[in-house]
Amino acid sequence: MILKSLSLLNYKNFESQSFEFNDRINCFVGNNGVGKTNVLDAIYHLSFGKSYFNPIASQNIKHHESFFVINGDYEKDGKTEKIAVSLKKGQKKVIKRNNKVYDRFSDHIGFLPLVIISPADRDLIIEGSTTRRKFIDSVISQSDKNYLDHLINYNKILVQRNSLLKYFALNNTFNADTLGIYNKQLDTYGQVIFEKREVFLETFIPIFKERYKAISNGNEPVNLIYNSDLKEDKLESLLKANINKDKALQYTSVGIHKDDLVFEIDNHPIKKFGSQGQQKSFLIALKLAQFDFIKAQSGVNPILLLDDIFDKLDENRVSQIIKLVDDKNFGQLFISDTHADRTENAVKQVHQSYEIFKL
Structure with missing residues (x-):
């Protein structure tokens, strides 16, 4: 399963943005506040119909706008799957698969397996x-x-x-x-x-x-x-x-x-x-x-999101994770980091193709 492209409209800090992704490793780099984590959250949104970081749906709409739309084009089992998540203020969120609206959100859960590793995971210990x-x-x-x-x-x-x-x-x-x-x-x-x-x-x-x-x-x-x-x-x-x-x-x-x-x-x-x-x-x-x-x-490689983990981990742990990702058992990977050089050096250890997006 591969996420081929993503488009965002009025989502968090993005007015309108599109990405074409590498089948293996994709890195978002830039200063704090430019929206790296927001891109990962949009990908999470497409799998779960909600944000990983902000459970209040309306707060994911860009300031001074009335709606957001996230579109993702996937390749799964040899077929193209088009997933859209949208929300208009005062209305219910809508999830569509190939232009057909889901009757129940729960029917979508598990269709696009995904795992996220983020500093916010610390809540699992402290909360x-x-x-x-x-x-x-x-x-x-x-x-x-x-x-x-x-x-x-x-x-x-x-x-x-x-x-x-x-x-x-x-x-x-x-x-x-x-x-x-x-x-x-x-x-x-x-x-x-x-x-x-x-x-x-x-x-x-x-x-x-x-x-x-x-x-x-x-x-x-x-x-x-x-x-x-x-x-x-x-x-x-x-x-x-x-x-x-x-x-x-x-x-x-x-x-x-x-x-x-x-x-x-x-x-x-x-x-x-x-x-x-x-x-x-x-x-x-x-x-x-x-x-x-x-x-x-599921028999499917989940998409793996690594949010800002380089800042929070020592080099030894990062290299351990990168080595694991160098395994053919891993699928598509998305990374966010503040330092382009650090990210590139890390992913170069992995003998896989990669794309770096500077935000």
Whole structure:
């Protein structure tokens, strides 16, 4: 799968811009603020229908404009695929494949596999469990439509159950039967999601450990530990047991929406005990393992975006990544950097064709 060309209209800082890409390596270089990361984010947008960096869709429209359009021409399985993402202020976002509008955004997820490595990934270590759940969901969803459907349905019912708990509190009332219906539905969807997360991590953790070893040259053991309420009991039982707590809080306090992934180094949380270098290696290993997993599941080389990683990594780690990319198992690569010379020297180590775009 190759992204052949990209055109941007009123997207972030770009009024109108087009690019024709190399099939292997593409580098965007220039000073801070010229829009290098924005180009990578536009490519991410074409795969996921949303920005990696700014979840508020309307804020991706250029200042003083009322809409944005991103167009990408891909070559996949010997066919040309035209993908367009557009948004007009006050309206819903539209994703089109070959001029046909998707009825559901979720139908597009996984069609154009992609992995991004960015300084923003540090949120996976420093932020709360929501960020790490999103990571798990993003990886599984790119190759499992059923998982994504279950997740969407679970979250819908969770919102409804939380609204009901608020209604009970406001009106000083309670209806166990209505609540029981939601409990059963959450249990059905939640159990499937829990089991799929467990199966995913059984495959993913060994790949991650292998990648960490290759990048860090270190002997320190690393691990990912999956925490879930459903390891204790069935969700329906947990919901019944926690009903008084939920009534007091006015939201659902147990379930797969509370799952977490603990990042460990030497059997300690990496957030507290990992050096900056170890944390960086940990995150890159996590993302390269994501690449390996998605490729194995889909049979397609995901597009790989490396955002500003040269500034944040030492030369040894950069050369490790570049060596990995020199492998025929990698597909198309997009890099952003502030220093043209540094980028060119790095990509010259790779015996592949490349293009440098000066912004």
